[in-house]
Amino acid sequence: MSFTPKQETVLHCDVAVVGGGPAGLRAAEVAALGGARVIVFEQNPSVGRKFLVAGKGGLNLTHEASVDDFAMHYSVAGLDLIQVQGLWRALLEGFDPKALRLWAGSLGIETFSASSGRVYPKEMKSAPLLRRWVERLRCLGVEFRMRQRWTGLRTREKLQLEFCGTSDEATGCVVEAGAAVLALGGASWPQTGSTGIWSDILTKLGVEVAPLEASNCGWECEWPQEVLERCEGKPLKNVRVSAGKACVRGELLVTRYGMEGGALYALGAALRALPQPTLIVDFKPDSSAESLLARLGSARRNFLSEAAMRWRLGETLTCFLTGLLKDSPPESADAMVQAVKHCEIRLGKSRPVAEAISTAGGVSFGELDETLMVRRLPGVFVAGEMLAWDAPTGGYLLQGCFSTGTCAGEAACRWTTNR
Ligand SMILES: Cc1cc2nc3c(=O)[nH]c(=O)nc-3n(C[C@H](O)[C@H](O)[C@H](O)COP(=O)(O)OP(=O)(O)OC[C@H]3O[C@@H](n4cnc5c(N)ncnc54)[C@H](O)[C@@H]3O)c2cc1C
The missing domain is CATH 3.50.50.60 (FAD/NAD(P)-binding domain)
Structure with a gap:
């Protein structure tokens, strides 16, 4: 120089x-x-x-x-x-x-x-x-x-x-x-x-x-059209999210290109270390799987709408799950509990x-x-x-x-x- x-x-x-x-x-x-x-x-x-x-x-x-x-x-x-x-x-x-x-x-x-x-x-x-x-x-x-x-x-x-x-x-x-x-x-x-x-x-x-x-950035992922139409820009509050061994509680936000939100930002380092960045989301972190199952006990069909009512899922989460599970709706109470307590979301790249x-x-x-x-x-x-x-x-x-x-x-x- x-x-x-x-x-x-x-x-x-x-x-x-x-x-x-x-x-x-x-x-x-x-x-x-x-x-x-x-x-x-x-x-x-x-x-x-x-x-x-x-x-x-x-x-x-x-x-x-x-x-x-x-x-x-x-x-x-x-x-x-x-x-x-x-x-x-x-x-x-x-x-x-x-x-x-x-x-x-x-x-x-x-x-x-x-x-x-x-x-x-x-x-x-x-x-x-x-x-x-x-x-x-x-x-x-x-x-x-x-x-x-x-x-x-x-x-x-x-x-x-x-x-x-x-x-x-x-x-x-x-x-x-x-x-x-x-x-x-x-x-x-x-x-x-x-x-x-x-x-x-x-x-x-x-x-x-x-x-x-x-x-502290958004991550890309592809949403079914129904999720985007009904949930874009709406926060999914008080969720527990993990990536690899890291786990945080906070908020996620559906966006056109994927996701934003404090919980996602906090998991950035863990996500960058994963070969395939994946989130596991617990949408009902204050309820155990057993208690959710007990509350859904008598349902025999329409598990999602039953869960929405009995678990008080709220409008945004119900719309989100409806869109996400459209092609493979839960066929048992156990599958419904799994979808809410252990929802796997595969991500693409982080935003620039x-x-x-x-x-x-x-x-x-x-x-x-x-x-x-x-x-x-x-x-x-x-x-x-x-x-x-x-x-x-x-x-x-x-x-x-x-x-x-x-x-x-x-x-x-x-x-x-x-x-
Ligand atoms: C939208 C947004 C919101 C944020 N909100 C918060 C918040 O609420 N709380 C929080 O803790 N953090 C927040 N942050 C992060 C925080 O602002 C940054 O971490 C912080 O400003 C970094 O400070 P710094 O001094 O290291 O660098 P910078 O603030 O980036 O300053 C670096 C300076 O170096 C100058 N520079 C660069 N290259 C050269 C060069 N070659 N020659 C001369 N000058 C150069 C730049 O012009 C710049 O002025 C936010 C960031 C963004 C983008």
Whole structure:
């Protein structure tokens, strides 16, 4: 990679943060609080575009679970459960859900915890929080360089990062920094700037990057016409769904192309690991098979309509099962119980990563030390969704970005000030 700046400016700082999402902004904040001179580089004209999108349907900032419960919601390719929990406990202890709520409060953003344990700002939106956060960063002396796309990195002698301008007016630049935090996000919703193109740059530098895949996303499957006509867009609530050994309770939603819903999102990692992704759905998780059978006991025919009445299946589920079982209606009470307690749904592909809420894959944790520094690139730290962790919706994603941003920002500050 050639580093001959043409007319580009050469800048100097202690910590260069690349990517103006929540992970990068948090890293910039803690590094600046630690006394470092920080510049944030962002390819968009403004920071936090995906963070703003996340606030559209109600910004789920974190979850009120304890650190131990929280850590159980993360998965990391190549690490077993004990290792993942150890890793995440340490990361969360550096900036835990309580600290995140206090931090939001210090910006004048009050939060509340819903009955599900999910934590939201009272106003539900991200814009007021982002505005005050950027103001605070400016007060701390953080400089912002917008419309700068990171294109390369050199660690020989000095750490140098190269940027090209993303508009006619913006010329590129080279920055010489004591340390850098890369927080370039995943590859979902590329219109917000998270394109995942950084993956090629790091791979060329010898860093292992696991393929970027869709997570917290819909899956494709073919529905009988009757199911689509009567159930599209309607939630199947309070179902227990399993994929392989993983099992969750939540909601599924029939869509034109297949399925969406919180329960499906939570099973993403398990589904991706299966050669033939298949869901087993229990539509009556609070009733045992025996009790259902007893309640259907006297029925001799029309098992589905009898079950709909006696088991109170509800309109959406009854329509769903009617469409699904049209060609092979249950011919016994046992078969009816099986259809409701152990319904097998074979899925096709996951929806494209561009549509997903988040991205699995990214910079492998095997490349990093415990401060999130890339071992083969001394002084370069990584934070946020570009790391190869995965988590369901529920506030775990943003909390993960804030916690890794805190860790990387503090470590980058220590690295540059101790040299
Ligand atoms: C529709 C939607 C709703 C969501 N809702 C929630 C929610 O309620 N709760 C929750 O926990 N999570 C939610 N998420 C996920 C959450 O928004 C992300 O996990 C989080 O924004 C990731 O933060 P990040 O800082 O790692 O990356 P990003 O927010 O993706 O930021 C990365 C930044 O890096 C910049 N960048 C990329 N490449 C370059 C480059 N080469 N040079 C310079 N800059 C570059 C990008 O422009 C971008 O601004 C939602 C996501 C979506 C899409």
